[in-house]
Amino acid sequence: MRIPGILILLLLLQLSCTGEMRNEDNDTEAVENVAVNGDKETVSGDSPWLNRVEYFGRSIALVNLLIIVIVFSISTMVILLIFILLNRRRMRKRDELYQYLLETYQALIIDYLYGEAGAEGFRKIASNGYRRQVLIEQMKDVAVNLKGDSGDKLRKLYMELGLDVDSVRRAYSRRWHIKIKGFRELAFMNIKDANAEIFRCLNSRNEILGMEAQIALVRLSDDKPFEFLHHLRRTFSLWEQISLHELLVLHSIPVPSFKQWIDSPNPTVVMFALRMIREFKQKEAEDDVRRILSHPSPEVRKIAIEVSGDLEMTTTREVMKKMYKYEDDINSLEILKSLGKMPDKSLLGFLKLVLDKEDDVQLQIEATKAIENIGEEGVKALVKLMKSKSEYKNYSIIIRHVLDRRIY
Amino acid sequence: MMEGFSTNIIFYLTLFIFGSYLLLGIFSALSLRRYLRKNSYVNYNSLVTSPLSPRVSVIAPAFNESRTIIDNVRTLLSLYYNNFEVIIVNDGSTDDTFKKIKEAYQLVKVNYFFDYRIPCERIRGVYRSENPSFNRLTVINKNNGGKADSLNAGVNISRSPLVVSIDADSIIEPDSILKLVKPFLEIKDRRVIGTGGVIRIVNSCDVEKGHIRKINLPEKILPRLQVLEYTRAFLLGRMAWSHLDGLMLISGAMGMFDREILIRAGGYSIKTVGEDMELVLRMRRYMAERKEKYEVTYVPDPLCWTEVPSDMSSLKRQRTRWTRGLIESLVTHRRMAMNRKYGRLGQLGYPYWVLFEWLSPLVAFGGISYSIVLAVLGRDCSNKCVKINFCKLTPIWTKNLI
Numbered sequence: 086m087r088i089p090g091i092l093i094l095l096l097l098l099q100l101s102c103t104g105e106m107r108n109e110d111n112d113t114e115a116v117e118n119v120a121v122n123g124d125k126e127t128v129s130g131d132s133p134w135l136n137r138v139e140y141f142g143r144s145i146a147l148v149n150l151l152i153i154v155i156v157f158s159i160s161t162m163v164i165l166l167i168f169i170l171l172n173r174r175r176m177r178k179r180d181e182l183y184q185y186l187l188e189t190y191q192a193l194i195i196d197y198l199y200g201e202a203g204a205e206g207f208r209k210i211a212s213n214g215y216r217r218q219v220l221i222e223q224m225k226d227v228a229v230n231l232k233g234d235s236g237d238k239l240r241k242l243y244m245e246l247g248l249d250v251d252s253v254r255r256a257y258s259r260r261w262h263i264k265i266k267g268f269r270e271l272a273f274m275n276i277k278d279a280n281a282e283i284f285r286c287l288n289s290r291n292e293i294l295g296m297e298a299q300i301a302l303v304r305l306s307d308d309k310p311f312e313f314l315h316h317l318r319r320t321f322s323l324w325e326q327i328s329l330h331e332l333l334v335l336h337s338i339p340v341p342s343f344k345q346w347i348d349s350p351n352p353t354v355v356m357f358a359l360r361m362i363r364e365f366k367q368k369e370a371e372d373d374v375r376r377i378l379s380h381p382s383p384e385v386r387k388i389a390i391e392v393s394g395d396l397e398m399t400t401t402r403e404v405m406k407k408m409y410k411y412e413d414d415i416n417s418l419e420i421l422k423s424l425g426k427m428p429d430k431s432l433l434g435f436l437k438l439v440l441d442k443e444d445d446v447q448l449q450i451e452a453t454k455a456i457e458n459i460g461e462e463g464v465k466a467l468v469k470l471m472k473s474k475s476e477y478k479n480y481s482i483i484i485r486h487v488l489d490r491r492i493y
Numbered sequence: 494m495m496e497g498f499s500t501n502i503i504f505y506l507t508l509f510i511f512g513s514y515l516l517l518g519i520f521s522a523l524s525l526r527r528y529l530r531k532n533s534y535v536n537y538n539s540l541v542t543s544p545l546s547p548r549v550s551v552i553a554p555a556f557n558e559s560r561t562i563i564d565n566v567r568t569l570l571s572l573y574y575n576n577f578e579v580i581i582v583n584d585g586s587t588d589d590t591f592k593k594i595k596e597a598y599q600l601v602k603v604n605y606f607f608d609y610r611i612p613c614e615r616i617r618g619v620y621r622s623e624n625p626s627f628n629r630l631t632v633i634n635k636n637n638g639g640k641a642d643s644l645n646a647g648v649n650i651s652r653s654p655l656v657v658s659i660d661a662d663s664i665i666e667p668d669s670i671l672k673l674v675k676p677f678l679e680i681k682d683r684r685v686i687g688t689g690g691v692i693r694i695v696n697s698c699d700v701e702k703g704h705i706r707k708i709n710l711p712e713k714i715l716p717r718l719q720v721l722e723y724t725r726a727f728l729l730g731r732m733a734w735s736h737l738d739g740l741m742l743i744s745g746a747m748g749m750f751d752r753e754i755l756i757r758a759g760g761y762s763i764k765t766v767g768e769d770m771e772l773v774l775r776m777r778r779y780m781a782e783r784k785e786k787y788e789v790t791y792v793p794d795p796l797c798w799t800e801v802p803s804d805m806s807s808l809k810r811q812r813t814r815w816t817r818g819l820i821e822s823l824v825t826h827r828r829m830a831m832n833r834k835y836g837r838l839g840q841l842g843y844p845y846w847v848l849f850e851w852l853s854p855l856v857a858f859g860g861i862s863y864s865i866v867l868a869v870l871g872r873d874c875s876n877k878c879v880k881i882n883f884c885k886l887t888p889i890w891t892k893n894l895i
Contacts, residue, residue, distance in 0.1 A: 147504065154508075262530045269534075292679060293531050320681035323545065327678065331539040353681075360545060415753075446608040447652075486606035491621045493628070 183219060190223040197242065198227075198235050204242055211246045221248050225273045236275075243274050253279045261289075265297045272301040280305060288319050296325045303332055310338050314346050314354050321353035326360065333361075344370035352382045359385070363392045371398045378404050387416050394423025402427065406435050418447055425455035430462055437466060446483075453487040506856055510849060520733035528793055537671040540678075541575055547654050547677065549577040549670055549749070552647030554640050555661040559588040561703075563597045565661055568703030570629055574670040578629050580647045581661065585614075585637030599624045600632055605650075611760030613645040614638035640745070641761035641768035648752060648760055657749045658769075660799065664695055664705060665747065669796035673749040676790040683786035686776050687750045689743030690796035691727040694720050696803060705798060715808060719801045728793060735791035739842030741777075743789070745769035747797040754779065754787075765825070767818015774826045781835045819851055 190210070196202040211217045228239055243249055248270075255267025256279035264286065271279055283305070286298040299317075303310040314321075333340060344367065346358040355377065362370045377389040378401060386408075393401035405420045412420065421439065424432055432455065439452040456463040470480045486492060540546050551569055555562055562581075569579045583591045594600065605619035614636040622630055633646050644658050655677060659665060669690065677685045696716040699707040711717045734740045743750075745768065758779040761768045773789060780787040802808040823846060830847070832839040 151504065154511075158511075262533075265534055292681065293534060297534065322679050322681050323547075324675065324679035327539050327543045327545045328536070330545060331536075331543060364544060446606065446610075450606065482604075482606045485604040489604040491601070491603045491623075492605060 186219045228273045261294045268301040272304040326357045344373045347373045359388045375401045390419040394426040397427040421451035428458040517733035520736045521729045524736040549655045550651035550653040551657045552580045553661040554582045554643030556584040557586045557588045559590045564703035573667040580631045582633045582643035584643040611645040641763045645760045656752045659747045664798040686754045688790045689748045690792040692746045693795045695798035713803045739837045740789045742770045746799045765821040771822040
């Protein structure tokens with residue numbers, strides 16, 4: 086409050102000064118008019134503002150503009166400050182009321198679901214716009230953890246009170262954030278009346294809207310929750326993939342066989358399918374993953390390499406060995422890591438060659454790790470290399486690094 | 494006409510500055526509104542538990558931080574994220590920083606094969622804890638080379654796709670990594686190379702074991718003024734420039750970068766004291782010259798808290814360093830100025846920083862001095878007589894200083 090106080094004080098000071106100046110100006114009017122008449126730019130009598138301030142021969146328009154800017158800035162600041170203070174007070178009160186209503190409605194809903202209370206109490210609440218909205222929020226929150234009869238009973242109440250009409254109207258709103266609110270309400274209450282609109286938003290340029298449409302479709306679909314992946318044309322971001330994976334894990338949605346999307350024309354859908362194959366350990370997709378190792382996108386190939394190693398898809402070893410020399414450093418490193426996860430004696434020659442030929446320290450370290458993982462034969466090969474005292478390669482440092490278990 | 498312009502240059506410049514601030518304010522408000530709406534639907538917890546979350550390395554250089562290092566490392570180890578490591582770089586401290594951290598976290602030297610991918614001072618040793626509770630922690634003990642050199646050492650040892658650089662004496666918000674990571678995951682048609690966020694002032698706040706317990710306004714006047722300055726810089730300037738794709742600075746106190754691009758661009762520069770700004774400019778330049786689509790994003794949420802100077806001599810030192818860093822960065826990358834190749838950064842961002850960040854203090858100082866001269870001599874630059882009347886001084890000051 087100190088800064089506006091100082092400003093108001095300055096303003097008052099200025100006004101009092103200009104007041105004095107006005108009196109003085111009246112006394113010296115004749116003198117000034119003489120001075121002014123000699124200069125075309127500075128006719129004080131032309132402007133009502135100039136009777137009040139000293140302008141020192143500057144352009145009238147400039148001085149006027151300056152005064153307007155000052156007055157506008159100070160008044161805007163004062164108005165904004167009052168607005169902010171009032172708004173903060175209003176928001177605090179609204180939050181308190183919201184919290185109170187949430188708690189009250191939660192108790193009412195639980196009483197309705199598991200007690201003897203009827204729907205009458207809710208009708209009164211639903212007749213008030215703000216309270217109706219709070220009730221929708223609370224019913225949505227309760228619905229997250231409900232299944233079976235209780236879920237159906239709550240859904241029936243939602244429709245009986247006509248709250249579904251509000252949600253559908255929101256889903257068709259032109260504003261994206263209102264639309265999302267509607268999608269969420271419909272998805273949680275399992276109401277399919279706006280599915281066509283949700284489906285339409287799937288490929289929206291607004292990424293948040295698109296993501297919420299996906300989540301709503303997964304929740305609202307009974308038999309094929311991931312059907313939308315066949316129709317997804319835009320990029321499927323990692324954030325969306327993470328959200329969808331969480332939905333799958335937390336809400337017991339039936340997990341489909343993700344290999345059906347491995348040939349999708351959308352590379353990001355293929356990446357999602359590969360990640361899900363790994364997370365849900367769908368090893369039956371081994372042939373498809375092996376095929377995808379030759380995908381034109383290096384990002385897709387990288388994930389296919391990772392999945393091959395993580396799920397120990399041994400039939401991919403030979404393919405990865407062959408593709409190694411054609412890949413960039415990032416994918417080459419992934420190949421070595423994957424081979425290290427499914428060690429085999431047949432890889433020893435290849436890995437020794439990598440260790441010998443590569444200059445990149447990371448590639449050397451991963452090749453050494455993979456050799457060590459082969460077992461006795463690998464360790465023997467490493468010992469031999471350590472003793473070789475190569476002129477160009479500092480094998481002993483690399484091997485000591487790899488053998489140190491404290492380094493992850 | 495020209496005479497009018499030259500005599501009113503300060504006025505026009507002031508009008509231009511305030512006009513720019515007004516525009517930045519509008520852009521910032523638009524971005525903030527979108528961010529708030531967008532974030533009302535975000536569940537950051539998905540990132541914490543997800544096995545798909547990218548790995549992040551938090552790099553904290555420490556030089557003579559003996560007083561706070563143990564608490565600060567504890568705060569870093571308790572960050573709210575699943576897949577991360579903490580790399581502390583002891584930059585040849587002359588106090589007992591390293592000894593303290595070694596004892597507190599039961600560190601032992603490991604046989605690390607250090608890859609000097611980005612050149613940095615000699616590494617004396619890499620240390621890891623024997624206690625599995627601290628398996629996220631790696632400590633590098635190296636010869637003194639400055640903050641930029643230490644960050645380069647940390648980047649060399651990191652194996653994560655994303656690195657966060659922080660000041661070891663800053664207090665990090667527990668959910669800061671979640672907020673910084675998100676832009677890297679959600680933007681689709683271009684590569685996010687860096688993300689920054691809001692830095693707040695910790696002076697006079699209650700801090701307990703590296704966590705903020707109560708937020709207070711600083712007691713001294715200098716830090717109080719800096720609260721206002723930081724709010725303006727972070728919520729107005731950077732937010733708006735991020736919206737306009739002209740963001741040039743991610744604060745050295747905390748920022749997240751794409752490690753691959755950081756290495757490809759050559760790492761932090763040890764030749765400047767403003768390594769944070771120089772790095773962003775170099776990474777952006779690197780991407781623009783390769784015609785790769787990229788973005789530097791900004792999160793308008795408080796991510797970390799830092800102590801600001803509370804006396805004039807420290808403030809003077811800090812501001813001298815910042816100004817030197819700013820000038821060095823702008824001079825080093827002068828090729829970007831008004832260059833269409835660098836998009837809005839070159840055509841809008843660069844000139845703005847030159848005019849309003851570099852030259853603005855000089856213009857302000859000139860304006861104030863000019864007004865004092867006018868008030869004392871009673872003459873303006875066109876040699877017109879000015880009456881000395883203290884009652885009329887308010888309009889004189891208004892005219893010359895705004």
